[in-house]
Amino acid sequence: MKVILDEARALSEEITAWRRSLHEIPELGLETPKTAAFIVQELKKMGAEDIREKVGGWGVTALVKGALPGKTLAVRADCDALPIKEETGLPFASKNGLMHACGHDAHTAMALGAAKLLLARKSELAGTVKFIFQPAEENVLGAKAMIDDGALENPAVDALIGLHTGCLWKDIGFGEIGVRYGSLMAAVDRFIITFKGKGGHGATPHLAVDPVTMTSTAVLELQTILSRELSPLDPAVLTIGRIEGGRAFNIIAESCTIEGTVRTLSPATRAFVEERIRAIASRVAEGMRGEAEVKYEAGPPALINDTEFTKKFQVFAAGVAGADKVKEISEPTMGGEDVAFFLEKVPGTFFVHGSCNPDKGQVYPHHNPKFDIDEDALPLGSALFAGFALTWQK
Numbered sequence: 001m002k003v004i005l006d007e008a009r010a011l012s013e014e015i016t017a018w019r020r021s022l023h024e025i026p027e028l029g030l031e032t033p034k035t036a037a038f039i040v041q042e043l044k045k046m047g048a049e050d051i052r053e054k055v056g057g058w059g060v061t062a063l064v065k066g067a068l069p070g071k072t073l074a075v076r077a078d079c080d081a082l083p084i085k086e087e088t089g090l091p092f093a094s095k096n097g098l099m100h101a102c103g104h105d106a107h108t109a110m111a112l113g114a115a116k117l118l119l120a121r122k123s124e125l126a127g128t129v130k131f132i133f134q135p136a137e138e139n140v141l142g143a144k145a146m147i148d149d150g151a152l153e154n155p156a157v158d159a160l161i162g163l164h165t166g167c168l169w170k171d172i173g174f175g176e177i178g179v180r181y182g183s184l185m186a187a188v189d190r191f192i193i194t195f196k197g198k199g200g201h202g203a204t205p206h207l208a209v210d211p212v213t214m215t216s217t218a219v220l221e222l223q224t225i226l227s228r229e230l231s232p233l234d235p236a237v238l239t240i241g242r243i244e245g246g247r248a249f250n251i252i253a254e255s256c257t258i259e260g261t262v263r264t265l266s267p268a269t270r271a272f273v274e275e276r277i278r279a280i281a282s283r284v285a286e287g288m289r290g291e292a293e294v295k296y297e298a299g300p301p302a303l304i305n306d307t308e309f310t311k312k313f314q315v316f317a318a319g320v321a322g323a324d325k326v327k328e329i330s331e332p333t334m335g336g337e338d339v340a341f342f343l344e345k346v347p348g349t350f351f352v353h354g355s356c357n358p359d360k361g362q363v364y365p366h367h368n369p370k371f372d373i374d375e376d377a378l379p380l381g382s383a384l385f386a387g388f389a390l391t392w393q394k
């Protein structure tokens with residue numbers, strides 16, 4: 001299947017041009033109308049079928065229908081940018097105060113490249129390939145919105161593949177591919193707890209109920225969920241990033257609020273930590289004559305790669321990129337990715353595509369105003385999407 005890489009390389013100018021065009025028009029979150037219009041325009045030009053616009057907002061889906069019967073594989077590319085003022089100095093740098101500082105411009109360009117490669121090989125394609133161009137990955141709202149609007153239906157998607165480019169994993173260098181079996185990224189939840197007491201004078205605490213004391217106790221107690229209740233071999237993070245209460249040195253506040261995030265790698269641990277946060281918060285408050293109001297907002301679930309599908313992909317990728325270029329990622333990260341909403345519904349794999357080239361000065365991390373990737377890595381991403389779509393059912 002190495003030939004698909006040659007075909008992708010022949011398209012490299014076009015894939016690079018798409019990436020640069022997208023790079024110049026970064027948009028945020030769910031509001032990606034220009035990006036969507038560009039994607040639709042290019043899909044129409046190349047002859048993609050059944051192009052659906054405004055899927056869950058500004059999401060776009062399109063099909064490449066193979067001549068042979070078979071299942072439906074989805075290729076997912078996110079396409080949103082970040083509120084960062086670009087400092088790369090590139091000739092195609094954005095000028096609107098926003099920036100593709102995570103490489104989602106490249107994801108979209110590589111998926112467009114794969115669509116074009118597959119359209120040229122429809123006669124040998126079994127089944128259908130559905131391209132999903134998703135806004136709002138950074139604020140984790142896009143995948144769910146698209147799924148709720150039917151992105152995985154008509155035709156029903158049987159499996160899904162996606163990638164993240166750049167230098168998120170230090171072990172996956174330029175031109176290398178990282179795969180992982182099982183959990184790759186964490187579930188990302190948010191909680192807000194308001195401790196309610198009874199305000200009063202700082203000189204007469206016995207006449208008041210102090211929510212700041214409740215909060216202080218709870219901040220420490222909540223960490224014991226991880227240190228005393230979970231197995232030390234079961235990774236979880238609980239971070240309280242905001243604490244707010246009180247207005248003056250001599251007033252006992254009415255209430256005090258904390259806000260934090262929970263990161264877990266398994267559904268069971270996720271449910272357990274939520275239950276224990278609720279219990280500890282309310283019992284600490286009750287024990288001090290107050291009340292706790294707990295809001296727990298579930299974000300994307302843990303990103304779990306299907307073992308069998310990932311194995312197939314790893315073997316395939318090694319055939320295209322070379323076995324020495326395809327590495328197994330040894331550790332998951334407690335960061336999140338909303339592709340997990342798709343992979344919760346259908347099996348698949350999300351792989352890592354190394355594209356920062358230190359020899360070209362690409363040493364800046366994701367979300368940095370100087371973040372950049374080496375466009376020479378783009379054809380490999382397109383080739384992997386397209387080539388795998390041609391072979392995964394065999």
Ligand SMILES: [Zn+2]
Binds near residue numbers: 101102138366367
């Ligand atoms: Zn990002």
Ligand SMILES: [Zn+2]
Binds near residue numbers: 103
């Ligand atoms: Zn990203």
